[in-house]
Amino acid sequence: MQQLSFLPGEMTPGERSLILRALKTLGPPSS
16 A cells, blocks of 8 residues: 555544545555
8 A cells, every 4th residue: 555655644543544435436446
């Protein structure tokens, strides 16, 4: 998951899942 390397490590699991869901909507999942 190199595309998430720019995200701060102090994010809450909820915020991270929200961004992950947005990324999946913008582009096809790499997995």
